[in-house]
Amino acid sequence: xxxxxxxxxxxxxxxxxxxxxxxxxxxxxxxxxxxxxxxxxxxxxxxxxxxxxxxxxxxxxxxxxxxxxxxxxxxxxxxxxxxxxxxxxxxxxxxxxxxxxxxxxxxxxxxxxxxxxxxxxxxxxxxxxxxxxxxxxxxxxxxxxxxxxxxxxxxxxxxxxxxxxxxxxxxxxxxxxxxxxxxxxxxxxxxxxxxxxxxxxxxxxxxxxxxxxxxxxxxxxxxxxxxxxxxxxxxxxxxxxxxxxxxxxxxxxxxxxxxxxxxxxxxxxxxxxxxxxxxxxxxxxxxxxxxxxxxxxxxxxxxxxxxxxxxxxxxxxxxxxxxxxxxxxxxxxxxxxxxxxxxxxxxxxxxxxxxxxxxxxxxxxxxxxxxxxxxxxxxxxxxxxxxxxxxxxxxxxxxxxxxxxxxxxxxxxxxxxxxxxxxxxxxxxxxxxxxxxxxxxxxxxxxxxxxxxxxxxxxxxxx
Amino acid sequence: xxxxxxxxxxxxxxxxxxxxxxxxxxxxxxxxxxxxxxxxxxxxxxxxxxxxxxxxxxxxxxxxxxxxxxxxxxxxxxxxxxxxxxxxxxxxxxxxxxxxxxxxxxxxxxxxxxxxxxxxxxxxxxxxxxxxxxxxxxxxxxxxxxxxxxxxxxxxxxxxxxxxxxxxxxxxxxxxxxxxxxxxxxxxxxxxxxxxxxxxxxxxxxxxxxxxxxxxxxxxxxxxxxxxxxxxxxxxxxxxxxxxxxxxxxxxxxxxxxxxxxxxxxxxxxxxxxxxxxxxxxxxxxxxxxxxxxxxxxxxxxxxxx
Numbered sequence: 001x002x003x004x005x006x007x008x009x010x011x012x013x014x015x016x017x018x019x020x021x022x023x024x025x026x027x028x029x030x031x032x033x034x035x036x037x038x039x040x041x042x043x044x045x046x047x048x049x050x051x052x053x054x055x056x057x058x059x060x061x062x063x064x065x066x067x068x069x070x071x072x073x074x075x076x077x078x079x080x081x082x083x084x085x086x087x088x089x090x091x092x093x094x095x096x097x098x099x100x101x102x103x104x105x106x107x108x109x110x111x112x113x114x115x116x117x118x119x120x121x122x123x124x125x126x127x128x129x130x131x132x133x134x135x136x137x138x139x140x141x142x143x144x145x146x147x148x149x150x151x152x153x154x155x156x157x158x159x160x161x162x163x164x165x166x167x168x169x170x171x172x173x174x175x176x177x178x179x180x181x182x183x184x185x186x187x188x189x190x191x192x193x194x195x196x197x198x199x200x201x202x203x204x205x206x207x208x209x210x211x212x213x214x215x216x217x218x219x220x221x222x223x224x225x226x227x228x229x230x231x232x233x234x235x236x237x238x239x240x241x242x243x244x245x246x247x248x249x250x251x252x253x254x255x256x257x258x259x260x261x262x263x264x265x266x267x268x269x270x271x272x273x274x275x276x277x278x279x280x281x282x283x284x285x286x287x288x289x290x291x292x293x294x295x296x297x298x299x300x301x302x303x304x305x306x307x308x309x310x311x312x313x314x315x316x317x318x319x320x321x322x323x324x325x326x327x328x329x330x331x332x333x334x335x336x337x338x339x340x341x342x343x344x345x346x347x348x349x350x351x352x353x354x355x356x357x358x359x360x361x362x363x364x365x366x367x368x369x370x371x372x373x374x375x376x377x378x379x380x381x382x383x384x385x386x387x388x389x390x391x392x393x394x395x396x397x398x399x400x401x402x403x404x405x406x407x408x409x410x411x412x413x414x415x416x417x418x419x420x421x422x423x424x425x426x427x428x429x430x431x432x433x434x435x436x437x438x439x440x441x442x443x444x445x446x447x448x449x450x451x452x453x454x455x456x457x458x459x460x461x462x463x
Numbered sequence: 464x465x466x467x468x469x470x471x472x473x474x475x476x477x478x479x480x481x482x483x484x485x486x487x488x489x490x491x492x493x494x495x496x497x498x499x500x501x502x503x504x505x506x507x508x509x510x511x512x513x514x515x516x517x518x519x520x521x522x523x524x525x526x527x528x529x530x531x532x533x534x535x536x537x538x539x540x541x542x543x544x545x546x547x548x549x550x551x552x553x554x555x556x557x558x559x560x561x562x563x564x565x566x567x568x569x570x571x572x573x574x575x576x577x578x579x580x581x582x583x584x585x586x587x588x589x590x591x592x593x594x595x596x597x598x599x600x601x602x603x604x605x606x607x608x609x610x611x612x613x614x615x616x617x618x619x620x621x622x623x624x625x626x627x628x629x630x631x632x633x634x635x636x637x638x639x640x641x642x643x644x645x646x647x648x649x650x651x652x653x654x655x656x657x658x659x660x661x662x663x664x665x666x667x668x669x670x671x672x673x674x675x676x677x678x679x680x681x682x683x684x685x686x687x688x689x690x691x692x693x694x695x696x697x698x699x700x701x702x703x704x705x706x707x708x709x710x711x712x713x714x715x716x717x718x719x720x721x722x723x724x725x726x727x728x729x730x731x732x733x734x735x736x737x738x739x740x741x742x743x744x745x746x747x748x749x750x751x752x753x754x755x756x757x758x759x760x761x762x763x764x765x766x767x768x769x
Binding site: 185 | 520521522523525526527528529530532533554563564567568569570571582585586587588590591592593595596623624625626627628629630631632633636638639640641644646665667668669677680681682683685686691692693695697698699700701702703704705706707708709711
C-alpha cells in the first residue's frame with residue numbers, strides 16, 4: 001500500500017504556539033476513510049493498495065522479517081512488542097504448518113481503533129496478512145474478530161472474497177505452489193479472548209482461557225504449531241512500511257517508538273474521534289488541535305490506552321504518548337485509547353464500573369483474578385454507595401496487590417491498574433465517599449447532553 | 464424494579480416453538496434429563512450441509528464449534544440442548560464439552576429471546592456519558608429488566624460491555640449493529656420503532672435483520688442482501704475527524720477549557736452532608752453482608768443471573 005499521508009491543504013489557522021493539525025497529524029491507515037466505498041478493493045487499489053505486497057513478494061521471506069524489524073514497528077495491541085521480532089521467533093525449516101492469527105477481538109474498554117479501521121479499510125489488513133504470511137511461511141491465516149460488530153464482519157467477508165478473486169489469496173497466492181487461505185472467524189463475546197493464548201484456545205473451539213507460557217505461541221500456538229498472533233493495526237501498518245520504506249516510517253515518532261498510529265479520543269472532549277499521527281504526540285497537543293475538553297469543563301483524569309492502563313491526570317498532559325513516555329509516567333501506552341473525563345465525573349464510580357467489568361470478564365481459571373476481582377467489586381460498590389470504611393481503602397490496595405503480577409494473564413494486572421492509580425491520585429475522593437456516606441457527584445452533569453440546550457437533537461450536535 | 468403484569472420475566476414463555484428450556488425447568492431432582500430431541504429431518508439435512516461448509520474452513524474440526532453454535536442459534540434464536548447435541552454430533556464431541564463452551568460466551572442465548580437484541584453499553588465511558596441513564600430509561604419504558612424480553616417477543620434488553628465505539632458514546636447495539644450518539648429520547652424512539660415494526664437504520668451498518676439472520680452472518684455466511692455492504696457508507700463522522708483536520712477541511716473548534724491551567728482540587732457538586740440518597744453506579748445494588756463477616760459490611764453476592 002502506498003497511501004500517502006494526506007498532503008496538507010494549507011494552514012487551518014490554529015492559534016498561538018499550537019502547531020497546525022496538518023503538521024501534527026499524519027493519516028496513513030485512515031487516509032482513505034472518507035473516499036467513496038473506501039472498503040472496496042477498487043478504492044484501495046486506486047490509492048496505491050497492494051503495492052507493498054508486490055515489494056514484499058519480490059523479497060526473500062527472511063528479508064521481509066528483517067526489514068519489518070529494522071523499521072521498528074511495535075505491536076499496537078497494547079504490549080508494544082516489536083512485530084518483526086515476533087515473526088523472527090517462528091522456527092524455520094520445521095515440518096509443522098505455521099499460522100498467522102490476527103487479533104481483532106478489540107474489547108479493551110475505551111479502545112475503538114481496529115473496528116473503524118476494519119469497517120472503512122479492511123484491505124489494509126488483508127494486504128498486511130499476505131505479507132506476514134509470506135514472511136513467516138504460513139499457508140493459513142485467521143482473523144479472529146469479536147462477534148459483536150456485524151457491520152465489520154460483513155465488510156471483512158466481502159473484502160476477503162474480493163482478495164480471493166483478485167488472486168491475493170488462494171492458490172499460488174504466495175508464489176508457485178504456495179497457497180494462502182484466510183479464514184474470518186467471529187467470536188462470541190468474551191473480553192478474555194483478546195489475550196493471545198486465550199484467543200488461540202477459543203479459535204480451537206474451547207472456552208477462552210489463557211495458557212501457561214512457555215511454550216509461547218511462536219513455538220506451540222494454534223494446534224500446537226508455530227503461530228504469530230498480531231493485532232489488527234500492527235499488521236495493517238506493514239504494507240505502508242514496505243511500500244514507503246522503513247526510513248519514511250522511522251522519520252515519524254522517536255528512536256524507540258517510531259512510526260504512525262491511531263489515537264482514539266473519547267469522552268468529555270469537544271470532538272471525540274480517531275486521530276492518526278506520529279507516535280509521541282502529547283495529549284495537550286491532541287486536545288489543542290481537536291478543540292479541547294468540552295466547553296466549560298476541564299480535564300480531571302484520563303487513560304492513555306484503555307482501562308487497563310493506569311489512569312493519569314492533568315499533570316501528564318505533556319508526556320509523549322509513546323511506549324517509553326507512558327512507561328515513564330507510571331502508565332502504559334496500551335491501545336492509545338484516550339478516554340477523557342472532566343471534573344463532573346466521579347472517579348469512584350468510574351473505577352467501580354471498570355472493576356465490575358473485570359470481574360465479569362475474568363475467565364475463572366486462576367484464583368487471584370477470579371476471587372480478587374470479585375472482592376474488589378464488593379468493596380468498590382460499598383464505597384460508592386457510602387457504606388465503606390476507611391480501612392477498606394487499604395484493603396482495596398491489598399487485594400489489588402494480590403492480583404497484580406500474580407495472576408495467569410494480564411487481565412488481572414488490568415483489574416489492579418485502575419485501583420492503584422485512582423488511589424494514588426484521588427484517595428481524598430474515596431475518603432469523601434466514606435466520610436460523606438455517599439457519592440458527592442451528580443451523574444446527570446457528566447452526560448453528553450448535560451450542557452445542551454433543551455430540545456437540541458443529537459443529529460444537530462453531530463452535524 | 465417493578466414488574467408490570469404484561470411482561471414475562473421468563474422469556475421462554477414468550478416465544479413458541481422452542482421447548483427445551485421449559486422442559487429443563489420441570490425436571491425433578493434426581494431424574495436424569497432425557498436426551499434432547501433432534502432437529503426435524505428437513506432442518507437437519509439443511510444444517511448438516513451448512514455445518515460441513517463451516518467445518519471445511521478449518522484445519523481441525525473443533526475450531527468450527529463457535530460458528531456452529533452461531534449456526535444453531537440462527538435456527539432457533541437461542542442455543543438449545545438440541546442445538547448443542549447437533550454440534551457435538553458434527554464434531555465428535557461430548558454434550559458436556561459443547562455445553563462448557565456454549566455457556567462461556569455471552570453472545571449465545573441460553574433461552575429464547577426477542578427478535579431484536581438491544582444492548583446498551585454501560586461500561587465506564589458510555590455509562591458516564593449517558594449510558595446508565597439510557598439503560599434505566601429503557602427498562603422503565605419497556606417495563607423489563609436486564610436480560611428480559613418484552614411480552615410480544617420483539618425486544619430483549621441487556622446492558623453490554625464496551626463495544627469499541629467509544630468515540631460515538633453513548634452507544635446502543637441492536638442485533639450487533641451500531642446506533643451511535645444516543646440520547647434517552649432517541650433510545651426510546653428506537654425501541655418504539657422496533658416494537659411497532661417500523662424498523663430502524665443503524666448509524667454505521669446495514670438495515671437491521673432479525674436476530675436469527677444476524678446469527679447466520681456470525682456463523683460465517685455472508686450477508687447477501689442488496690445494498691447491505693454499502694449501507695452506512697465509508698468512515699463514520701467521528702472516525703473521520705482527524706483526517707478532516709489533517710486535510711484542513713475543518714479548523715479546530717474553540718478551545719474553551721484550556722487543560723494547561725492547573726486545576727483546583729475538584730469541588731463536589733454536593734457538600735458531603737447534603738449528598739443525595741445514593742445512586743450506586745452498579746447495575747445491581749450491593750447485597751447484604753455475609754453473616755460470617757459481621758465486621759465488614761461488604762459480603763458475597765449471589766451469582767449473576769444465568
